[in-house]
Amino acid sequence: MKIELFDTTLRDGTQGEHVTLTVDDKIRIARRLDDFGIDVIEGGWPGSNPKDKEFFERARDIEWKHAQICAFGSTRRAGLAPEDDPNLRALLEAGTPTVAIFGKSWTLHARVALGVSLEENLELIASSVAYLKAHGRRVIYDAEHFFDGYQDDPAYALETLRAAAEAGADVLVLCDTNGGTLPSDIYRIVGEVRRQFDVPLGIHTHNDTGCAVANTIMAVAAGARHVQGTINGIGERCGNADLCVVIPNLQLKMGFRCVPEEKLAQLTDLSRFVNEVANLTPIDRAPYVGRSAFAHKGGVHVSAVMKDPRAYEHIPPEKVGNRRRVLVSDLSGKSNIQYKAAELGIELKEGEQARQAVQRIKELEHLGYEFQGAEASFELLLRTIQGEDTRFFTLDRLRVRTEIDEDGGICNSEATLAIRVQDARELVVAEGNGPVDALSNALRKALRCFYPDLDQVHLSDYKVRVLNSDDGTAAAVRVLVEHRDGERRWHTVGVSTNILEASWQALADGIRYYLLKKRQGELAASAALASAQRT
Known part of the structure; x- marks a missing residue:
């Protein structure tokens, strides 16, 4: 049985802390989601900001392979007719075949947040859905705070769904907006709603209790067939249901069809792509797609x-x-x-x-x-x-000097390095942005005449960790260094009670590793050439 996947990374996901996407970013992510097999991509709220409005203008000119682009908004404002409501007008102007609108399910929100009567709230929902349907849109109705509303006043929460359904809503999405509902309650409530409505049900959960994925799974088990979430679970507060976990759980564990099997094999790449575009640090222990998952x-x-x-x-x-x-x-x-x-x-x-x-x-x-x-x-x-020789060079001595002015700013770092390589002794001096950078520059300078390709290698990351802080200044430190050469990156480590010695170990290993790989490449090329000449 097919599950409709609704991705809200570009809307709800951008409400998460530290998440900011340009219009270009949103277009890039939307293209990847479309290629992956997402059914509906919620692009944003065109009535709320110029960025989202521009996204929809550009999205209209793109030929999407699979997904429907969806604009998001709210029910009309009290006191305005649907045709006069700027939010509903913006939804239509977005030009998307599908729209998602949210309305209030909880009496608390109707009375306090909107300041309207319960009867008027029902009219806001019904008239907004009917207006959009009359203009040929597929309408996904998000019942905001549905589970809180249902547990407070189940009869009224169901009335709000009935207002949307009778007005023509194509999907009724039950939203755990506060993220405070537990899986057993989700299963029970979705089951009760399922028995009363023929309209397809959806689920939208937040992770405030750490249950967003579990709640989504339980909703599907109880009858929901439309699933909302974000890539990597990004979103407001503790985030949304993580589609990178929901999708494989539904498809591999429960037998539902979400995306083609060959597309599921791209899930890890999709996760990393979204993190990269959003400039977010990947979570290594993330289920299924994290570096530590297997x-x-x-x-x-x-x-x-x-x-x-x-x-x-x-x-x-x-x-x-x-x-x-x-x-x-x-x-x-x-x-x-x-x-x-x-x-x-x-x-x-x-x-x-x-x-x-x-x-x-x-x-x-x-x-x-x-x-x-x-x-x-x-x-x-x-x-x-x-038994393989990986030395390439040996250290005779090194000295690093840093001058600091009276204001505490570093004026200059200088490294003097003497090494032996290929029966020769090289003595060099180099400056750098700090002592470690100076030492790295000196090492590459000393080796450059022997290994010219080292010009493309550079130090790209440097981390220090104190291992036993109780020892004070006598504590050992571990230095982790990253080098890059434009095509790949590699990491090396050094440990000592002297931070410069630990840094030297890691730096030297980093250069030795590059030279080792270069030698292996040359040997492989020579062997291939010899083989070709023989044939």
């Missing part, structure tokens, strides 16, 4: 997953476009190491090399190293244990 750390878990992934994975990660990750830590066993080695194309000898790798990692993690976020350092460690 990550395994405990050795017992990894051992079982290597035999049969079903042991610790509720679905194959590929179904939602995610992938399995095995983490390396002091909880690791040989299974973790062997899995990661195979993933990296490293053939560890059974027995001694695997045991040596496990022992070394446990020792380093005891000192404060963390390889879960520094897989480049982990690969260098494995290749060294395997």
